[in-house]
Amino acid sequence: MFSSAEISMILEGLRDSLYMTVVSTLLGYLIGLPWGIVLTVSGKDGLKPNRGLYRILDIITNVMRSVPFLILLILIIPLTKLIVGQTYGATAMIVPLTVSAAPFIARMVESSLNEVDKGVIEASLSMGAGTLRIIFKVLIGEARVSLIAGATITVGTILGYSAMAGILGGGGLGDIAIRYGYYRYQANILWVTVILLILLMQIFQFIGTMISTKLDRRKK
Amino acid sequence: MSAIITVENLNKTFDTKDGSFEAIKGISLEIEAGDIYGIIGMSGAGKSTLVRCLNYLERPTSGRVLVEDKDLASLSEKELRRLRSSIGMIFQNFNLLMQKSVLANVIFPLRIAGVSKAEAKKRAKELLEVVGLPDKIHAYPAQLSGGQRQRVAIARALANNPKILLCDEATSALDPQTTESILQLLRKINQEMGVTIVIITHQMSVIREICNNVAIIEQGQLVENGLVKEIFEHPKSRAAKRLIIEGKDPDEWEKNNGQIGSKAMEYAPVDLLKEHRRIRIVFTTNSSYEPVIANMILKFKTPVNILKADTKNVGGTARGEMILGLPDDTTLQQQMIDYLQERKLEVEEVEEDV
Ligand SMILES: Nc1ncnc2c1ncn2[C@@H]1O[C@H](COP(=O)(O)OP(=O)(O)O)[C@@H](O)[C@H]1O
Numbered sequence: 001m002f003s004s005a006e007i008s009m010i011l012e013g014l015r016d017s018l019y020m021t022v023v024s025t026l027l028g029y030l031i032g033l034p035w036g037i038v039l040t041v042s043g044k045d046g047l048k049p050n051r052g053l054y055r056i057l058d059i060i061t062n063v064m065r066s067v068p069f070l071i072l073l074i075l076i077i078p079l080t081k082l083i084v085g086q087t088y089g090a091t092a093m094i095v096p097l098t099v100s101a102a103p104f105i106a107r108m109v110e111s112s113l114n115e116v117d118k119g120v121i122e123a124s125l126s127m128g129a130g131t132l133r134i135i136f137k138v139l140i141g142e143a144r145v146s147l148i149a150g151a152t153i154t155v156g157t158i159l160g161y162s163a164m165a166g167i168l169g170g171g172g173l174g175d176i177a178i179r180y181g182y183y184r185y186q187a188n189i190l191w192v193t194v195i196l197l198i199l200l201m202q203i204f205q206f207i208g209t210m211i212s213t214k215l216d217r218r219k220k
Numbered sequence: 221m222s223a224i225i226t227v228e229n230l231n232k233t234f235d236t237k238d239g240s241f242e243a244i245k246g247i248s249l250e251i252e253a254g255d256i257y258g259i260i261g262m263s264g265a266g267k268s269t270l271v272r273c274l275n276y277l278e279r280p281t282s283g284r285v286l287v288e289d290k291d292l293a294s295l296s297e298k299e300l301r302r303l304r305s306s307i308g309m310i311f312q313n314f315n316l317l318m319q320k321s322v323l324a325n326v327i328f329p330l331r332i333a334g335v336s337k338a339e340a341k342k343r344a345k346e347l348l349e350v351v352g353l354p355d356k357i358h359a360y361p362a363q364l365s366g367g368q369r370q371r372v373a374i375a376r377a378l379a380n381n382p383k384i385l386l387c388d389e390a391t392s393a394l395d396p397q398t399t400e401s402i403l404q405l406l407r408k409i410n411q412e413m414g415v416t417i418v419i420i421t422h423q424m425s426v427i428r429e430i431c432n433n434v435a436i437i438e439q440g441q442l443v444e445n446g447l448v449k450e451i452f453e454h455p456k457s458r459a460a461k462r463l464i465i466e467g468k469d470p471d472e473w474e475k476n477n478g479q480i481g482s483k484a485m486e487y488a489p490v491d492l493l494k495e496h497r498r499i500r501i502v503f504t505t506n507s508s509y510e511p512v513i514a515n516m517i518l519k520f521k522t523p524v525n526i527l528k529a530d531t532k533n534v535g536g537t538a539r540g541e542m543i544l545g546l547p548d549d550t551t552l553q554q555q556m557i558d559y560l561q562e563r564k565l566e567v568e569e570v571e572e573d574v
């Protein structure tokens with residue numbers, strides 16, 4: 001059904017998709033997690049409310065979130081070139097994927113941390129806990145299930161974006177789908193990539209759900 | 221005994237969307253070391269705000285809070301955190317870390333105070349034994365009942381050997397039996413460890429059960445304070461009278477709009493009785509076991525109407541009070557009052573407006 005060249009191409013696409021998604025998610029969290037924490041802490045009901053700081057971060061987050069991914073990808077081509085040295089291929093795609101994931105992650109983190117019971121924070125303050133301890137031991141510890149759920153959604157979203165990036169030569173399964181399915185009408189390859197993307201999404205979701213169930217101690 | 225907590229002319233104003241709101245208005249009080257001190261008032265009276273000012277979780281707008289003669293306003297952020305770790309606090313909703321085991325919850329404050337991991341674990345196990353949960357150390361809060369969760373919270377609050385334990389509605393989410401057992405535990409902690417306990421509640425029964433002193437708060441103001449037994453025997457403020465005569469919890473005050481007795485089903489409705497002279501007698505000694513009233517009726521050969529009779533357990537001793545409707549004959553009334561006073565009962569007129 002497929003030539004060995006096609007098979008190795010599809011496998012390479014699968015590897016590239018995984019690579020882009022995983023690395024962009026990790027880098028996205030590297031930026032988005034502290035960003036979300038600062039949003040939570042400086043917010044109106046946060047540990048250290050700071051209206052000015054919150055306003056600024058809030059606006060930046062909204063602006064970045066409102067630029068559609070493909071347009072962002074084009075907008076930051078100079079930045080991508082500066083960092084990676086080229087503007088096509090899987091590695092280059094990590095830059096726009098990370099830039100678009102970070103504010104998305106920041107919002108996810110903010111909303112997860114804001115769900116933590118204010119009473120538990122008050123109790124921690126009454127025990128003399130400092131801000132950093134409350135952030136790491138109480139906010140993140142208590143919100144971990146919701147954070148993992150957020151991370152699962154994030155991975156799925158980035159996987160989707162990475163496939164979209166195929167239109168502009170991004171590499172990975174999306175790239176193959178567009179080149180073979182759209183330009184050459186090779187339906188079989190198109191379908192294989194679609195099925196692989198669906199499987200990847202299922203696997204990520206499965207792992208995410210499994211981790212968060214395992215981590216949750218709130219059940220009887 | 222000297223004051224361990226002194227509150228001087230405390231005010232707290234919150235800025236809200238509809239202007240500023242005075243939650244605490246000029247409250248002053250002193251809490252003696254070793255005491256169990258109650259603060260009662262209806263919801264929204266400012267009790268939580270007041271107790272949060274005691275460890276500066278809330279900074280007062282003006283006035284002073286002194287803990288062991290130290291003005292909290294003079295402490296740096298770091299010193300305040302150290303002070304807080306030496307004052308235990310428990311809450312209505314327990315506020316445990318739900319993702320951490322019972323043991324880890326108790327270890328948490330110890331780690332904050334800089335105790336080593338191994339030491340903290342050992343101490344946490346001892347504490348869980350003190351509160352009666354040695355077999356639950358590996359459980360998670362979600363697996364425990366309300367009473368058990370509050371015990372974990374108490375163990376956690378005691379972790380750093382506090383001299384003071386603040387309890388904000390600690391029994392309000394619990395059923396009566398569990399409340400009773402938690403109050404017993406608090407009493408034990410007070411007696412055996414010498415911890416000064418401040419109890420915030422809207423339940424009069426809690427005050428009666430374990431407090432020595434009480435402050436009554438209404439709309440951010442202190443309306444009356446003093447020894448529980450004295451306030452029970454001679455309530456001065458309207459709020460105190462409502463609490464004691466009607467046996468009502470403050471949350472019911474509003475609804476009844478001060479209409480005495482209209483809802484107190486367990487007692488005769490005082491204002492509906494047509495006796496011309498009513499007196500309250502208070503048994504301050506164990507004489508309540510003596511059939512004084514029966515003897516008086518036998519002596520004067522005239523019945524009196526017992527409008528209300530109530531014996532309560534105040535701070536461990538039996539206290540009783542009765543409201544009597546006396547016969548119309550004024551000489552007889554005076555003779556009866558004299559008779560009661562001779563028998564060391566306190567007698568007080570009950571006016572129309574109790
Ligand atoms: N942070 C706050 N901002 C504005 N108003 C507050 C705040 N905290 C408490 N209040 C108000 O102060 C009053 C007293 O509240 P609280 O001390 O919680 O009462 P209690 O514990 O006696 O029920 C309430 O009217 C409440 O709405």
Ligand SMILES: [Mg+2]
Nearest residue numbers: 267268269389
């Ligand atoms: Mg309250």
